[in-house]
Amino acid sequence: MSDFVEEDDYLLLSGVQHMAFCERQWALIHIEQLWAENARTLEGKYLHARADDTFADETRKDLRVVRAMPIVSRSLGIRGVADVVEFHKVEAGHDDISVRLNNRMGWWQPFPIEYKRGQPKPDDRDAVQLCAQAMALEEMLDISIASGFYTTFRRGAESQ
Numbered sequence: 001m002s003d004f005v006e007e008d009d010y011l012l013l014s015g016v017q018h019m020a021f022c023e024r025q026w027a028l029i030h031i032e033q034l035w036a037e038n039a040r041t042l043e044g045k046y047l048h049a050r051a052d053d054t055f056a057d058e059t060r061k062d063l064r065v066v067r068a069m070p071i072v073s074r075s076l077g078i079r080g081v082a083d084v085v086e087f088h089k090v091e092a093g094h095d096d097i098s099v100r101l102n103n104r105m106g107w108w109q110p111f112p113i114e115y116k117r118g119q120p121k122p123d124d125r126d127a128v129q130l131c132a133q134a135m136a137l138e139e140m141l142d143i144s145i146a147s148g149f150y151t152t153f154r155r156g157a158e159s160q
């Protein structure tokens with residue numbers, strides 16, 4: 001018997017947040033495929049556009065920013081896209097928290113970043129999604145990730 005979930009049965013990372021908020025909402029979106037855009041979701045898509053740019057991969061000195069990074073966890077049976085993963089260059093390599101990156105010198109420590117529209121939620125649903133992203137990255141990169149960040153934004157404002 002395998003410890004891994006079949007690929008056809010993988011759950012979407014975006015669904016983790018939906019499930020943490022409301023099981024009925026999750027089922028309507030992810031099983032029944034019922035979804036209707038509204039002003040808030042359209043505004044969120046607009047504000048989220050930069051994070052979703054799959055061609056934006058930038059390096060500034062000791063920081064590499066990867067946007068719309070596909071991530072997967074075979075053991076958890078989840079897949080999706082991390083809004084942003086920042087890789088911070090570290091002085092010495094620590095096999096448990098840093099990795100080597102293709103075509104980059106040195107060791108790099110990853111931090112997942114999730115963007116959300118509006119105000120911070122009063123519960124932990126966004127943190128649960130971010131944690132799932134970190135766990136998938138841990139499995140993919142064979143390291144430990146101690147922290148990540150989520151940022152809320154709305155027109156004309158941003159907070160962390």
